[in-house]
Amino acid sequence: MDKRDSFRHNILTSGHRACSGCGEAMAARMVTDLIGPDAIYINATGCLQVFTTHNQQSAWQAPWVHSVFANAAAVASGVEAALRASGKNTPVVVQAGDGGTFDIGLQCLSGMIERGHDILFVCYDNEAYMNTGVQRSSSTPHGVRTTTSPPGRLSQGKHHLKKDVISIMAAHHMPYAATATVAYFPDLKVKVEKAMGIKGPCFLQVLSPCPLGWQHDSALSVSVSRLAVETGLFPLIELEYGELTGVMRLSEQKPVEDYLRPQGRFNHLFASKEGLKEIRHLQALADARIHRYGLLQGESGWDSEQVLQVDRHGHNSYRKTAELDQ
Amino acid sequence: MKPKLAIAPGSSLAYKTGDWRTQQPRYRDKWPPCSQTCPASEDIQAWLALASDGKWQAAWRKLTERNPFPATMGRICYHPCESPCNRNHLDSAVNIHGMERYLGDLAINNGWQHEVIADQFQSQKIAVMGAGPAGLSCAFQLARHGYSVTIFDAQAEPGGTLRSGVPDYRLPKNVLVKEIEAIIALGIELRLNTRVGVDISETQLRDEFDAIFLAIGTQQPRIHQSNDSSIHNVMSGINFLYRLNYGEPMTLPSQVAVIGGGNTAIDVARCARRLGAAVTLLCPQDPHSSHRRQLGTEMPASLREVIEAEAEGVHIRYRVAVSRLVRSSKHLSGIEIARVDQVFDHQGDFNPVLFEGTEEFVAAGLVIFAIGQEADWHGLEVLSQANELEGVWIGGDAAAQPKLAAAAVGSGYTSAMQIMTTFEDEPLLHDEYKKAHITYKQMQLHYYPKQRRNEASVIEERLEGFDEVVKGLSSDAALHEANRCLSCGVCFECDNCWHFCPDAAVIKQTEKYEIDYDYCKGCGICANECPCGHIDMEPVVE
Numbered sequence: 001m002d003k004r005d006s007f008r009h010n011i012l013t014s015g016h017r018a019c020s021g022c023g024e025a026m027a028a029r030m031v032t033d034l035i036g037p038d039a040i041y042i043n044a045t046g047c048l049q050v051f052t053t054h055n056q057q058s059a060w061q062a063p064w065v066h067s068v069f070a071n072a073a074a075v076a077s078g079v080e081a082a083l084r085a086s087g088k089n090t091p092v093v094v095q096a097g098d099g100g101t102f103d104i105g106l107q108c109l110s111g112m113i114e115r116g117h118d119i120l121f122v123c124y125d126n127e128a129y130m131n132t133g134v135q136r137s138s139s140t141p142h143g144v145r146t147t148t149s150p151p152g153r154l155s156q157g158k159h160h161l162k163k164d165v166i167s168i169m170a171a172h173h174m175p176y177a178a179t180a181t182v183a184y185f186p187d188l189k190v191k192v193e194k195a196m197g198i199k200g201p202c203f204l205q206v207l208s209p210c211p212l213g214w215q216h217d218s219a220l221s222v223s224v225s226r227l228a229v230e231t232g233l234f235p236l237i238e239l240e241y242g243e244l245t246g247v248m249r250l251s252e253q254k255p256v257e258d259y260l261r262p263q264g265r266f267n268h269l270f271a272s273k274e275g276l277k278e279i280r281h282l283q284a285l286a287d288a289r290i291h292r293y294g295l296l297q298g299e300s301g302w303d304s305e306q307v308l309q310v311d312r313h314g315h316n317s318y319r320k321t322a323e324l325d326q
Numbered sequence: 327m328k329p330k331l332a333i334a335p336g337s338s339l340a341y342k343t344g345d346w347r348t349q350q351p352r353y354r355d356k357w358p359p360c361s362q363t364c365p366a367s368e369d370i371q372a373w374l375a376l377a378s379d380g381k382w383q384a385a386w387r388k389l390t391e392r393n394p395f396p397a398t399m400g401r402i403c404y405h406p407c408e409s410p411c412n413r414n415h416l417d418s419a420v421n422i423h424g425m426e427r428y429l430g431d432l433a434i435n436n437g438w439q440h441e442v443i444a445d446q447f448q449s450q451k452i453a454v455m456g457a458g459p460a461g462l463s464c465a466f467q468l469a470r471h472g473y474s475v476t477i478f479d480a481q482a483e484p485g486g487t488l489r490s491g492v493p494d495y496r497l498p499k500n501v502l503v504k505e506i507e508a509i510i511a512l513g514i515e516l517r518l519n520t521r522v523g524v525d526i527s528e529t530q531l532r533d534e535f536d537a538i539f540l541a542i543g544t545q546q547p548r549i550h551q552s553n554d555s556s557i558h559n560v561m562s563g564i565n566f567l568y569r570l571n572y573g574e575p576m577t578l579p580s581q582v583a584v585i586g587g588g589n590t591a592i593d594v595a596r597c598a599r600r601l602g603a604a605v606t607l608l609c610p611q612d613p614h615s616s617h618r619r620q621l622g623t624e625m626p627a628s629l630r631e632v633i634e635a636e637a638e639g640v641h642i643r644y645r646v647a648v649s650r651l652v653r654s655s656k657h658l659s660g661i662e663i664a665r666v667d668q669v670f671d672h673q674g675d676f677n678p679v680l681f682e683g684t685e686e687f688v689a690a691g692l693v694i695f696a697i698g699q700e701a702d703w704h705g706l707e708v709l710s711q712a713n714e715l716e717g718v719w720i721g722g723d724a725a726a727q728p729k730l731a732a733a734a735v736g737s738g739y740t741s742a743m744q745i746m747t748t749f750e751d752e753p754l755l756h757d758e759y760k761k762a763h764i765t766y767k768q769m770q771l772h773y774y775p776k777q778r779r780n781e782a783s784v785i786e787e788r789l790e791g792f793d794e795v796v797k798g799l800s801s802d803a804a805l806h807e808a809n810r811c812l813s814c815g816v817c818f819e820c821d822n823c824w825h826f827c828p829d830a831a832v833i834k835q836t837e838k839y840e841i842d843y844d845y846c847k848g849c850g851i852c853a854n855e856c857p858c859g860h861i862d863m864e865p866v867v868e
Contacts, residue, residue: 002339007824008834014339014831014844014845015845016338017341018829026828219851223854312375314820314821
């Protein structure tokens with residue numbers, strides 16, 4: 001066991017084989033450390049599973065089960081039902097990538113929610129099949145270059161739009177569905193704690209930059225995820241029983257170019273007239289999301305500027321908010 | 327029943343990912359711009375950090391390591407530290423001088439005493455000539471380190487120019503007196519009313535002391551070429567301030583002209599206003615940030631002081647100089663001024679060249695020249711020619727062009743350190759990190775909340791007397807202001823590097839963090855997200 005750090009468990013500890021600057025490794029460590037070691041983690045196939053369990057070496061310091069790509073939610077449903085039958089209330093958490101959520105795992109996930117299992121499903125959304133070499137998924141945004149959506153004469157990268165999975169989840173009339181990202185740790189903490197306090201199925205979509213697939217400098221993973229929010233392309237929202245109950249407002253809206261520029265997967269858009277048109281399209285998508293969720297309306301407070309703020313001597317981050325309040 | 331398949335996975339910790347990296351992070355303190363520009367080289371970030379934790383006395387001790395005059399300098403220093411403050415790129419600079427004053431006042435009100443930091447007393451004796459900011463600063467450092475120090479001063483009271491040249495409305499005398507008392511309380515011998523060459527000889531000094539520090543300041547006013555000693559009602563700025571500060575009752579004519587563009591000229595003008603005169607300030611230089619600045623030089627006085635002076639009704643004329651004094655019989659009726667072409671001649675001496683045909687008359691019953699001052703080396707003819715190898719150091723204003731009082735304090739500190747080095751055969755303490763400067767470009771300002779600067783209030787009725795114009799910060803405001811410091815280049819434990827490391831290679835300690843280089847892959851996220859620029863990325867050398 002790794003006990004190097006006395007301030008958190010490091011449930012996803014060092015020595016894993018994720019690429020340098022991996023946003024998913026960062027996100028998974030944050031989420032699991034916020035939940036704690038007394039939970040059972042079910043992991044769909046994907047980057048996270050591969051890079052954490054290489055050569056019979058596990059980076060997990062909590063009970064962890066690997067399912068196949070499609071059935072993580074179904075395996076978790078069984079684990080949860082068995083725990084319930086034996087009178088235990090150990091939390092069950094599913095971790096999956098966007099492939100295991102948006103595409104391959106969608107059916108099992110939908111069933112899990114429909115049956116009302118008390119499970120938190122966390123999707124680490126890096127917007128393509130990164131583990132197998134960056135193929136497009138239904139989460140890949142419009143205009144992105146992947147190995148299966150190369151820009152050329154007929155299209156400027158992926159032609160189709162990013163699947164609005166959070167709305168699909170909310171349409172299940174489920175207790176809690178939310179989006180988060182690594183750049184805003186206090187926001188992520190609020191959402192994980194809230195989900196863990198709710199009995200019933202919960203869904204968390206965590207945008208996790210991928211330096212390999214997004215082709216940005218490994219040092220920029222956090223900055224890029226922050227810009228996804230600040231431009232309005234990735235709104236941070238909470239939905240309860242289908243209703244929008246919370247948004248993180250933007251203190252100011254940044255142009256989408258700020259987000260696109262550092263990422264090689266959007267490079268081709270800056271090179272041609274058609275590409276520039278797609279940038280305007282992406283800007284329109286951001287504007288539409290900002291309008292839809294009212295990200296620039298209302299009083300500030302829980303906004304993109306305030307949530308970023310750091311304190312001298314930290315936030316006591318991995319202690320439960322309820323303990324800190326006492 | 328024996329399990330058919332036994333799997334005992336090992337931990338990934340066995341796999342050291344550290345050898346993947348080509349660059350690596352390194353925690354490294356930097357020297358913030360405030361401290362770079364502070365003439366006394368105060369570690370401003372360090373004492374603000376202590377203050378922000380409510381450790382007021384520790385903050386005061388940290389501050390006085392370099393400057394034993396916080397209450398004084400917090401009031402009179404023109405705070406060059408604040409203009410390069412990186413916070414200017416977020417909202418507005420930290421009110422450093424207000425905080426310095428707050429800590430100084432707190433020390434005076436609570437009677438905090440300086441401490442001797444040496445384990446034992448040293449045998450060497452040092453003489454300090456001049457009880458001004460440079461001399462007192464030098465003596466303070468030497469006394470803290472256990473040396474026996476004697477200060478000589480020709481005046482009846484210590485303080486030098488701080489005592490004789492700074493008006494009460496900027497620095498109440500009791501504040502200065504208290505801070506000097508605290509310095510002297512370290513066991514410094516103070517011999518006042520003692521002039522070298524009259525009361526004690528240079529030879530005596532050499533015999534009695536192992537080292538001598540000359541910080542005699544500049545007490546000799548520069549004479550203007552048109553200055554005619556046969557005319558009454560012509561005075562030098564420092565003489566005017568001296569007489570005022572030593573309590574001499576003064577009555578001024580209704581119109582006074584002050585010549586000069588420095589801070590002394592502004593002090594004189596503001597004092598004359600308080601004595602009821604209408605004051606015209608004739609400044610040979612250009613106003614601040616003038617578009618015509620290329621023609622000459624900007625006036626050296628502090629902009630803040632100029633604004634205050636104008637608010638108090640001082641009438642300022644720029645780019646003009648005196649062509650002659652106009653008298654009727656023995657009395658002065660005014661001066662003839664003309665517009666200035668250049669202020670300094672080719673040798674760099676103050677020698678304004680006037681444009682013919684631009685003359686005009688300014689009525690004045692008194693003219694005060696505040697055009698500079700020089701050191702008076704009478705009685706120190708031999709010592710002033712000696713050097714460090716002979717055990718003689720020169721510091722403060724006397725060593726160079728007159729500068730800020732804080733520069734004199736810094737000069738005292740540096741000289742004291744050099745003097746001690748010669749005794750201890752140890753090199754001066756070099757802080758390597760002070761070479762590493764930091765600008766806002768290396769920082770991530772979006773991690774800091776925007777907060778309004780806490781400004782001290784200013785009294786309304788100013789011309790009624792010499793009451794202090796600027797008030798101190800309240801304790802709430804001081805705490806808030808201390809927390810506004812961005813801690814440029816110095817870790818304040820925000821946890822960002824710890825949170826964002828994808829490889830759990832940053833280990834949080836009770837204080838600060840450690841990087842586990844066994845696992846760090848060198849992605850650079852910690853350095854990129856460090857708000858204060860404390861983390862450097864350096865190449866991995868095989």
